[in-house]
Amino acid sequence: MFVCLCKGITESRVREFGRSGIVTPYEIASALGIDDESCCGRCMGNIESFVSLAISAWNTAVTCPTQDHDCRK
C-alpha cells in the first residue's frame, strides 16, 4: 500500500527504514524525502503512523543472540 503518492513510497519501504534503525519522525521524513518543495506534504499528517510502522519493524529486526539483555539500550 502506498503511504506517499508524491514519492511513491510504500508501507513496506517504511518498514525497511525501521529495520535499519530509522524510527524518529524527523529521520523518517528525511529518509522518505518528503521534506522538499516537490512534495505536497499531505502524508506528513500520517507521520505518527509511519513511526509506528518503522518501530514495529525495528522491534522485530533487533534480536540478541544471547537473549539476556535488550541490545537497543
Ligand code: FES
Ligand atoms: S503524499 Fe507524500 S508528499 Fe505528497
